[in-house]
Amino acid sequence: MSADSSPKIVIVDESPIRAAILEEGLREAGFKDVVHISEMQSLLARIYALDPDVIVIDLENPSRDVLEQMFQVSRAVRRPIAMFVDQSDAASIQASVDAGVSAYIVDGLKKERLKPILDLCISRFNAFAKLQDELDRTKSALEDRKVIDRAKGILMKLKGLTEEEAYVLLRSTAMREKKKIGEIAQSILTASELLK
Amino acid sequence: MTTPLHIGFIPLVDAAALIVAVDKGFTAAEGLDVTLVREVSWSNVRDKLNIGLFEAAHLLAPVAIASSLGLGHVKVPITAPFNLGLNGNAITVSPALYAAIMGELAGDPLDPMATALALSRVVAARRKSGAEPLTFGMTFPFSTHNYQLRFWMAAGGVDPDEDVHLVVLPPPYMVDSLANGHVDGFCVGAPWNSVAVDLGVGHILHFVSDILVRAAEKVLAIRQSWAEKNPEVVAALVRAAFRAAEFIEQPENRGEIARILAQPERIGVDAGVIQRTLDGRLKISPDGTMRESSRYLLVGREAAARPDPVQAAWLYAQMVRWGQAAVSPEAVKTAQAVFRPDLYDAALGLSGQADPGRFGSIGAFAGPAFDPNDIAGYLASFTLLRRVP
Numbered sequence: 001m002s003a004d005s006s007p008k009i010v011i012v013d014e015s016p017i018r019a020a021i022l023e024e025g026l027r028e029a030g031f032k033d034v035v036h037i038s039e040m041q042s043l044l045a046r047i048y049a050l051d052p053d054v055i056v057i058d059l060e061n062p063s064r065d066v067l068e069q070m071f072q073v074s075r076a077v078r079r080p081i082a083m084f085v086d087q088s089d090a091a092s093i094q095a096s097v098d099a100g101v102s103a104y105i106v107d108g109l110k111k112e113r114l115k116p117i118l119d120l121c122i123s124r125f126n127a128f129a130k131l132q133d134e135l136d137r138t139k140s141a142l143e144d145r146k147v148i149d150r151a152k153g154i155l156m157k158l159k160g161l162t163e164e165e166a167y168v169l170l171r172s173t174a175m176r177e178k179k180k181i182g183e184i185a186q187s188i189l190t191a192s193e194l195l196k
Numbered sequence: 197m198t199t200p201l202h203i204g205f206i207p208l209v210d211a212a213a214l215i216v217a218v219d220k221g222f223t224a225a226e227g228l229d230v231t232l233v234r235e236v237s238w239s240n241v242r243d244k245l246n247i248g249l250f251e252a253a254h255l256l257a258p259v260a261i262a263s264s265l266g267l268g269h270v271k272v273p274i275t276a277p278f279n280l281g282l283n284g285n286a287i288t289v290s291p292a293l294y295a296a297i298m299g300e301l302a303g304d305p306l307d308p309m310a311t312a313l314a315l316s317r318v319v320a321a322r323r324k325s326g327a328e329p330l331t332f333g334m335t336f337p338f339s340t341h342n343y344q345l346r347f348w349m350a351a352g353g354v355d356p357d358e359d360v361h362l363v364v365l366p367p368p369y370m371v372d373s374l375a376n377g378h379v380d381g382f383c384v385g386a387p388w389n390s391v392a393v394d395l396g397v398g399h400i401l402h403f404v405s406d407i408l409v410r411a412a413e414k415v416l417a418i419r420q421s422w423a424e425k426n427p428e429v430v431a432a433l434v435r436a437a438f439r440a441a442e443f444i445e446q447p448e449n450r451g452e453i454a455r456i457l458a459q460p461e462r463i464g465v466d467a468g469v470i471q472r473t474l475d476g477r478l479k480i481s482p483d484g485t486m487r488e489s490s491r492y493l494l495v496g497r498e499a500a501a502r503p504d505p506v507q508a509a510w511l512y513a514q515m516v517r518w519g520q521a522a523v524s525p526e527a528v529k530t531a532q533a534v535f536r537p538d539l540y541d542a543a544l545g546l547s548g549q550a551d552p553g554r555f556g557s558i559g560a561f562a563g564p565a566f567d568p569n570d571i572a573g574y575l576a577s578f579t580l581l582r583r584v585p
Contacts, residue, residue, distance in 0.1 A: 040369070042378070044363065044364075059236075059237075059240055060236055061237070062236040062237050062366030062367075062368060062369065063237075063366060063369075064236075064237040064239040064240060065237045065238050065239050065335065065336055065364050065366055066363075066364045066365065066366070068238075068268070068269075068336065068337055068364065069337055069363070090247065093243070093247050094247055097243060097244065097247060097249065102239075
């Protein structure tokens with residue numbers, strides 16, 4: 001890699017959506033040479049063939065241990081690779097681990113040049129986690145709604161309540177028991193199953 | 197004392213003492229509030245321990261030593277006051293390689309020298325016929341699995357760097373890789389060897405206890421700086437793990453232990469396979485052949501949990517032998533000082549006078565007796581070795 005060209009970045013990630021988000025971010029930031037590997041079979045051979053300057057991998061990926069082999073002295077290694085995060089950069093380590101991403105750098109690439117790449121990965125990983133989180137919450141809110149509706153129906157039938165009264169009963173019980181309304185509704189469903 | 201602790205582990209049977217200590221309430225009884233965090237890679241465990249996200253971890257013994265020496269990664273001194281397991285790995289090969297080795301075997305198939313010599317004849321025949329070199333999977337560059345495989349094949353004259361390929365594979369990928377021919381064999385911990393046999397894609401060739409009688413496998417690893425500031429917590433953890441190890445070693449508890457470990461958030465595999473591992477009774481061939489060994493995995497019996505600095509020195513010697521470390525008297529001392537029998541004894545109120553050496557230390561099937569005070573001399577007796585470049 002010459003001093004002014006864009007470093008070659010390999011993204012190792014089994015999540016195609018997160019990899020796409022990351023790749024897009026890197027391209028927008030001017031890093032043109034980005035390759036995504038989603039298949040973990042023969043990972044090392046593929047990385048050697050691509051000969052990247054930087055490797056980005058998510059921390060949920062068991063293949064991180066495969067990358068560690070690159071540090072080993074072996075005839076297969078054409079040039080040594082060192083982990084980017086060093087002892088002097090504790091804040092970067094913490095931020096990247098919190099975000100769930102790890103970066104490796106091939107010796108020879110200046111650290112200053114890597115900093116913006118890692119920062120971008122961290123922010124994109126965090127953005128992806130936030131998206132995932134929102135999606136999960138929406139899903140569970142929908143689930144809760146369904147459960148609450150069914151519990152209301154049972155209360156209305158058994159206790160002759162109106163829908164409004166059934167909901168008030170669920171809510172006040174939840175408050176008294178310091179539980180979520182969805183949990184109270186779930187226990188009503190479970191109890192009614194048992195008593196069938 | 198309710199100190200919240202985060203302890204990382206990899207879903208393997210040799211995390212048993214740690215998991216049982218928490219799930220059976222032994223840590224709570226010591227006033228500890230422990231959250232176990234299941235991890236997917238040794239790199240993660242090491243890094244999270246290093247930067248303080250974990251106070252302690254289930255860690256490969258060689259990684260604790262490498263981290264303390266700054267090999268392969270940043271230097272973070274580690275303290276290991278408790279040994280979570282001795283042995284427990286096995287070498288499993290594909291049916292094709294098994295047949296090839298058996299075809300060349302002269303002697304007892306359980307004798308690692310006989311199988312290593314047979315392997316070397318298989319390797320020679322493949323080279324002559326122009327076949328691809330054999331590939332073996334292991335779990336990490338700094339792992340007992342790596343050293344056990346190398347020790348075994350090198351004894352038969354197979355150069356682990358020149359004659360075959362050794363590749364790192366995450367344990368959950370081992371079985372698939374064997375099934376699809378990506379590797380011809382591997383060395384891994386439980387339950388993965390049994391999983392391969394049950395699926396009919398592998399034969400267990402050796403328990404690693406055939407290769408070494410006693411090898412420190414996983415340790416309870418704690419950052420040295422943190423251990424020094426929290427001696428009471430360290431002692432409490434050692435006591436809880438010790439009680440768990442004693443509980444695990446009672447055969448009548450094995451069913452319960454296997455169920456605890458089989459939980460999806462713990463190891464997450466079939467309880468029957470876990471119980472076979474703990475009992476040292478493994479199916480070694482898809483045809484149903486069983487093999488029993490009292491040495492397969494030692495969690496607490498025979499003083500297995502007491503860290504033995506001689507074993508740390510042996511692991512360091514393997515790093516030197518295979519070019520991962522330079523030989524130096526200071527490094528030997530540092531490696532040995534990672535293993536802390538003194539902390540173990542103090543936590544359990546043992547005098548340290550009981551003869552801890554009565555069970556032996558290494559007991560390798562080949563090479564001279566290991567002398568931690570003369571690693572260069574020990575290594576000089578081997579013809580196959582790498583130099584640090």
